[in-house]
Amino acid sequence: MAAVIEAHGLTKHFGRVHALDGLDLVVEQGEVHGYLGPNGAGKSTTIRILLGLARATGGRVSVFGQDPWRDASALHRRIATIPGDVALWPNLSGGETIDLLVHLRGGDTKAKAYTDARARLIEEFQFDPTKKARSYSKGNRQKVALIAALAHPAELYVFDEPTSGLDPLMESVFTRQIGRIAEAGGTVLLSSHILSEVEKLCTRISILRGGKVVESGTLTELRHLTRTSFSFERDGLTDAQLAGIPGAHDLVLDEGRVSFTVDSDQVAGILPSLGALGVAGLQVAPPSLEELFLRHYGDVVDGTPVEAS
Amino acid sequence: MYGRLLRFRLRRDRVQLLVWGLVLFLMTYTVGTEVRTSWGTAAERASMVKVMTVTPAILLFRGTPQGTSEGDLMALLGMSFIALLVMFQLVFLVTRHTRAEEQTGQTETIASTVAGRLAPSYAVLTLALIATVIAWVAITLGCLANGLPAGGSALFGAGAAFAGLSFAGVTFLLAQLFPASRTVNGWAVTLAVVSYFVRGIGDAGSTIHTENLTATPLWITWLSPIGWAQATRPWALNRVWPLALGTLLFAVCTVVALAIQDRRDVGAGVMAERKGRPAAPGSLLGTVGLALRLERGSLIAWIIAVIATAMLMGSLAGSVVDQLASAGGGAAAMIEHFGGGGPIVMAFVNIGAVFSGMLASAICVQGAIRLRQEEIAQGADAVLSTAASRAKWMLSFLLVAAVGSIVSLVLGGLVAGVLSTSASGGFHTWFWAIVWQIPAVLMFLGVVAVVFAVLPRATAGVGWAVFGLSILFGMFGPLLGMPAWTSKLTPFMHVPAIALPHPQFTGGWVMVGISVVLVAASVLLFRLRDTKPGA
Numbered sequence: 093m094a095a096v097i098e099a100h101g102l103t104k105h106f107g108r109v110h111a112l113d114g115l116d117l118v119v120e121q122g123e124v125h126g127y128l129g130p131n132g133a134g135k136s137t138t139i140r141i142l143l144g145l146a147r148a149t150g151g152r153v154s155v156f157g158q159d160p161w162r163d164a165s166a167l168h169r170r171i172a173t174i175p176g177d178v179a180l181w182p183n184l185s186g187g188e189t190i191d192l193l194v195h196l197r198g199g200d201t202k203a204k205a206y207t208d209a210r211a212r213l214i215e216e217f218q219f220d221p222t223k224k225a226r227s228y229s230k231g232n233r234q235k236v237a238l239i240a241a242l243a244h245p246a247e248l249y250v251f252d253e254p255t256s257g258l259d260p261l262m263e264s265v266f267t268r269q270i271g272r273i274a275e276a277g278g279t280v281l282l283s284s285h286i287l288s289e290v291e292k293l294c295t296r297i298s299i300l301r302g303g304k305v306v307e308s309g310t311l312t313e314l315r316h317l318t319r320t321s322f323s324f325e326r327d328g329l330t331d332a333q334l335a336g337i338p339g340a341h342d343l344v345l346d347e348g349r350v351s352f353t354v355d356s357d358q359v360a361g362i363l364p365s366l367g368a369l370g371v372a373g374l375q376v377a378p379p380s381l382e383e384l385f386l387r388h389y390g391d392v393v394d395g396t397p398v399e400a401s
Numbered sequence: 402m403y404g405r406l407l408r409f410r411l412r413r414d415r416v417q418l419l420v421w422g423l424v425l426f427l428m429t430y431t432v433g434t435e436v437r438t439s440w441g442t443a444a445e446r447a448s449m450v451k452v453m454t455v456t457p458a459i460l461l462f463r464g465t466p467q468g469t470s471e472g473d474l475m476a477l478l479g480m481s482f483i484a485l486l487v488m489f490q491l492v493f494l495v496t497r498h499t500r501a502e503e504q505t506g507q508t509e510t511i512a513s514t515v516a517g518r519l520a521p522s523y524a525v526l527t528l529a530l531i532a533t534v535i536a537w538v539a540i541t542l543g544c545l546a547n548g549l550p551a552g553g554s555a556l557f558g559a560g561a562a563f564a565g566l567s568f569a570g571v572t573f574l575l576a577q578l579f580p581a582s583r584t585v586n587g588w589a590v591t592l593a594v595v596s597y598f599v600r601g602i603g604d605a606g607s608t609i610h611t612e613n614l615t616a617t618p619l620w621i622t623w624l625s626p627i628g629w630a631q632a633t634r635p636w637a638l639n640r641v642w643p644l645a646l647g648t649l650l651f652a653v654c655t656v657v658a659l660a661i662q663d664r665r666d667v668g669a670g671v672m673a674e675r676k677g678r679p680a681a682p683g684s685l686l687g688t689v690g691l692a693l694r695l696e697r698g699s700l701i702a703w704i705i706a707v708i709a710t711a712m713l714m715g716s717l718a719g720s721v722v723d724q725l726a727s728a729g730g731g732a733a734a735m736i737e738h739f740g741g742g743g744p745i746v747m748a749f750v751n752i753g754a755v756f757s758g759m760l761a762s763a764i765c766v767q768g769a770i771r772l773r774q775e776e777i778a779q780g781a782d783a784v785l786s787t788a789a790s791r792a793k794w795m796l797s798f799l800l801v802a803a804v805g806s807i808v809s810l811v812l813g814g815l816v817a818g819v820l821s822t823s824a825s826g827g828f829h830t831w832f833w834a835i836v837w838q839i840p841a842v843l844m845f846l847g848v849v850a851v852v853f854a855v856l857p858r859a860t861a862g863v864g865w866a867v868f869g870l871s872i873l874f875g876m877f878g879p880l881l882g883m884p885a886w887t888s889k890l891t892p893f894m895h896v897p898a899i900a901l902p903h904p905q906f907t908g909g910w911v912m913v914g915i916s917v918v919l920v921a922a923s924v925l926l927f928r929l930r931d932t933k934p935g936a
């Protein structure tokens with residue numbers, strides 16, 4: 093069976109801007125797929141193409157084996173989505189908007205399954221559905237889109253930076269919801285520029301840069317590409333002893349502590365030599381996605397944590 | 402900080418300010434030219450003013466008779482609606498820079514910087530003053546360009562401009578009260594229109610001094626900023642002191658508003674937002690339901706406007722035409738212009754019908770422009786990301802506009818027909834003359850929809866330009882001496898003129914056909930392009 097989303101050599105040009113530049117992306121059935129990249133990398137553009145709102149300049153793309161541009165409205169019966177920039181009709185209430193969007197997706201707003209799910213989500217997100225949309229804050233607008241997407245089941249969920257504007261408590265509610273979808277066998281494409289979010293939620297990750305996917309795989313696969321960092325107390329160990337540790341990179345001696353990194357697939361090999369040195373206060377930090385990210389964007393973001401916009 | 406904010410806003414608004422100045426100049430100039438060319442002699446002007454003094458319904462829309470010089474006629478015909486225009490300009494300007502910015506969060510960004518809480522407001526108020534001066538200069542120049550005396554011209558400009566200024570104050574105050582910019586605009590525009598009609602009632606009921614064709618309006622006129630503008634009586638009495646009333650209203654509103662603003666949170670209003678429904682009613686579920694809900698307010702307003710116009714035309718037909726005919730001179734000539742040689746009362750029916758059609762076409766122009774507004778605001782993307790197809794989304798909005806304009810014309814035709822007597826056209830003529838405007842009106846829907854599909858960013862500009870030019874060519878073209886082919890460009894010249902001899906029905910049916918083809922083409926063309934949210 094074909095993958096849920098398949099894109100090969102996808103390009104999208106806006107005049108001279110090449111927003112997508114030969115993008116390959118495969119999302120399999122049942123995956124929670126993290127789509128990671130800094131602002132301007134082309135995440136929203138990809139999603140607009142997957143939803144048939146924009147047409148690819150070149151390349152091939154299919155969703156459930158169909159053409160997202162030609163078969164848009166048929167496909168959308170199977171897709172729930174949250175746009176990157178949630179805008180609502182100012183004089184509709186939040187509750188009205190949720191019902192309208194679900195109805196347009198083909199949901200029956202009178203069905204008990206729906207009204208129950210809706211009530212539960214409103215409760216969990218602590219959302220007031222009676223306010224006019226114009227008076228909602230950014231976070232509350234985001235909740236409208238979230239509830240509309242989650243209250244009626246879909247086969248594929250396409251979320252463009254779904255937690256922007258949510259406070260940490262609400263983020264955890266969202267995390268639970270993604271867990272529920274994954275359990276039920278749904279497929280999720282989750283675009284984000286927040287590493288911790290993707291790290292927590294996703295089974296596979298594609299990293300996007302300059303309109304291309306530069307890295308794609310499971311978190312474990314990607315971790316093999318990184319290094320694990322070690323540190324311990326120096327405690328009178330000589331420079332020569334330290335230089336003898338096999339496979340250590342970036343050795344730093346600082347204020348009585350020693351730190352270095354090791355290729356992640358060599359970690360087991362190094363432990364005996366540390367034991368032989370009798371090191372004290374050993375700390376081992378597994379590679380974070382952030383490091384992985386920085387490897388690809390180090391020059392763009394200049395080493396600062398990549399949460400900035 | 403104040404200076405930086407002011408410069409920033411001036412830069413953002415410079416084109417708008419310039420265009421507005423130009424529009425006001427042209428409007429004033431056109432009225433002046435009309436006065437000069439249509440009622441060139443003192444005798445013609447006297448007969449015109451005489452007609453108006455016995456026709457309160459005309460005074461309701463125009464002003465206070467103040468004599469028979471060219472300037473007096475200018476003040477009578479032009480002051481009230483030019484003042485209303487300036488008021489609208491300042492209402493939108495102030496709302497845009499106060500509540501609208503606050504709503505989109507721009508104010509929070511500024512308020513959290515070193516700018517004082519009130520610095521943005523001072524910058525907006527200064528901008529309003531600058532806009533007032535621009536209006537003043539533009540209108541004064543419009544008068545001077547017609548060779549009117551300088552003192553009166555400056556006072557005419559000041560009267561209209563200060564009416565606008567007073568409403569800048571009113572809007573600034575309303576912006577403190579209501580949390581949504583739409584509500585602020587809605588209230589301010591309503592109050593402006595009310596003040597137009599308050600002075601209208603005063604003028605319609607005024608005491609006429611027949612010896613010199615002047616009038617003293619009822620006291621109620623003094624409640625209206627437009628009434629104050631008229632009270633300057635430019636070219637006749639040249640009174641300056643009524644300008645102080647507008648200034649005072651501006652000052653009082655501003656002081657109160659600043660006091661409120663200093664005490665409230667950014668984003669909050671004094672009046673709470675009304676609650677909405679917790680769940681959608683069945684009528685909202687669907688794209689037509691959505692379009693209807695979004696258009697409802699403006700649709701009702703336009704339909705009432707069309708009915709009111711038709712009603713006025715239908716009920717006035719008898720008396721106005723009699724008086725115009727007996728008064729002779731320029732006024733009758735004006736009507737005859739449109740008559741195509743038929744009896745004068747039928748010419749009046751024809752004008753009334755075309756005028757109703759023009760108003761109704763605004764419904765279609767606005768309805769098609771709504772497509773673009775929805776696209777900008779991403780309502781389009783939200784709907785098109787669901788199972789609703791592009792054709793369904795587009796046709797829903799177009800359908801609501803089409804049905805709205807058709808309903809307005811059918812109701813307008815019924816009302817005008819019922820109110821007219823057999824001497825002033827009769828039911829049959831009025832009803833069908835107005836209903837046959839429908840093909841012309843639908844043309845606007847088709848044209849603007851195609852522009853939306855092909856050149857989305859130009860939708861509003863082209864839409865209103867097409868609308869404005871059709872009116873200009875259709876209504877005023879002959880008066881302004883434009884070549885005959887220009888009036889052939891407007892759809893209204895191709896509807897069967899039921900009131901006149903030998904109506905041509907082909908044109909009507911052809912336009913219905915063209916409209917359907919244009920709408921179908923627009924749907925197909927829209928399916929070829931990306932949606933383009935964001936202005």
Ligand SMILES: Nc1ncnc2c1ncn2[C@@H]1O[C@H](COP(=O)(O)OP(=O)(O)O)[C@@H](O)[C@H]1O
Nearest residue numbers: 106109111129130131132133134135136137138
């Ligand atoms: N409609 C458009 N016109 C021109 N450029 C665009 C348009 N949409 C996106 N872009 C450009 O394409 C690039 C990718 O944007 P986007 O997909 O929104 O990135 P992301 O969602 O990852 O932040 C950016 O450089 C952006 O400026």
Ligand SMILES: [Mg+2]
Nearest residue numbers: 135136176252
């Ligand atoms: Mg984006």
